[in-house]
Amino acid sequence: MLKIYKNLKGYIPHICVILVLIFAQVLTDLYLPTLMSDIVNTGIMKEDVNYILHMGGLMIGVAGIGIVCAVVAVMIGSRVAIGLGGILRSKIFRHVEKFSLHEFDKFGSSTLITRTTNDIIQIQTVTILIINMMLRAPLTAIGGIILAYREDKSLTIIFAIALPVLIAVIAIIMSRAMPLFKQVQKKLDKINLVLRENLTGIRVIRAFNRIGHENARFDEANQDLTRTYITVNRIMAFLMPVLMLALNVMQLSIIWFGSVRVDAGSMNIGALAAFIQYAALILINFIMLAMMFIFIPRAQAASERISEVLETAPEILDPAEPKHADGEQGYVEFRNVCFSYQGAERPALSGVSFSAKPGETTAIIGGTGSGKSTLVNLIPRFYDVDEGQVLVDGVDVREQSQKELRAKIGFVPQKAILFTGTITANLRYGKKDATDEEITHASEIAQASGFVGEMREGYDTVLAEGGLNLSGGQKQRLSIARALVRRPEIYVFDDSFSALDFKTDARLRAALKKETGDATVLIVAQRVGTVMGADRIIVLDDGKVAGIGTHEEMMKTCEVYREIVSSQLSEEELA
């Protein structure tokens, strides 16, 4: 947790003010019983009404100062805690932005979201408590003991007996509750996971009639959490009564032994009244400290999870001195590339070599899982190769700045991802200053202008989260248009025509050919029809290149390609 609190550097002045305020409030809390003792001894015993009124007024004033200090301290404390939450959220967001896909794969997106939201809220809540209680509780308890000792030394023995017993009871209760609190955190994570999977997979769940199964899965996680919560609360239920019992026993003992001492003339009534108040103050602050320790383990778990994200170094970093590719534009070359995903048994790609030049279309075809997407993901350096080299414009991608490299590429991912906002905003995503003409032109080529024109708001139509209000094919076409607006040197279409019907696919490719005249085009496809016209077809089989050449050459020389062609023809013929 200390690591997390290093982020509070900018709030040091605030924290200093809070500490001063809390110190002042503790002084007022501790001063009040002394004033009351004076009222009893001097005012009431001597029936001096003026003294009572004077001291009563002073008490109200002191209490007022205490209240103001407490309120202002809580207000500033909350600001600091919420500020810390803001800092952490932005740090995680910025750090995660630098992650390579390997780190995303390692964490998974759902836990990254929980860590950025839920975990930070936990820390915020505990920070408010810590700021307000960490100093106040021990200071008041210690100050109370000292002042009580000053009022009457022998009566302080009651504290010496009661407090260790009390600490032992709190320690026993907490030692049982703490591990359960940690479990609660983990079980909350489980519920979040089930819930997220349910929300994102709702269509699949309904289509497969698995609502009952999912309900059972949720109920199991829910009941598990509820059971742990109940056990924790059962244990915690002892805390308050035990503390209240201790408070009452302590006060009873103080009154009993105190009155004996008053009777014997060794103590005055004022001191006894003050003593009772100090006892209450000490105990209440012990309770507060105990409460704080309930929340700390939760925040501890949350801060460990946050630190884990922040301490994960992104695998893909820019070189110290990035090289610029001068002269050559649009050259992509793979030299004996091998690549494996973390923890995978077999390499996703091995010994892949080919080169693509400007003005040429290179198509990549192969069965599912043969490594097509993996191959194109290496061009914008989403992952680093294990062996060999990927060169863009003659320079190894690892030696270029990621920004410069990616600026050269118009990437259309396999899953069309659009953002909440208008269609225009989505199409300008890769080129902020694109003109309206550029946008309509790109949409025409991507065969998107037709359906956009039919929408009531046209290009100003607001897309729902992830483009939910569009069909799969419409999303793909907008995603293609977004890449076209950029007019990059290299186009990468990762199975981007799969959701289009044959006619639209053909029209789009014909328009694309004219548009991408001088650029380098890489197309990943499943359909032979999409790749047939390419200058070069790379046939992948189980991560290895099974053949490279034109359609005609491949038909003659590549068995795997012939199999793909014949399987598709027969499928279409059968249909």
Ligand SMILES: Nc1ncnc2c1ncn2[C@@H]1O[C@H](COP(=O)(O)OP(=O)(O)OP(=O)(O)O)[C@@H](O)[C@H]1O
């Ligand atoms: N993020 C990942 N982590 C681990 N393994 C992965 C990951 N992505 C892909 N793989 C594995 O790498 C291999 C190649 O996957 P890839 O996505 O490149 O295939 P593909 O040819 O594009 O398949 P498809 O046509 O189904 O999209 C597969 O065996 C797959 O299971």
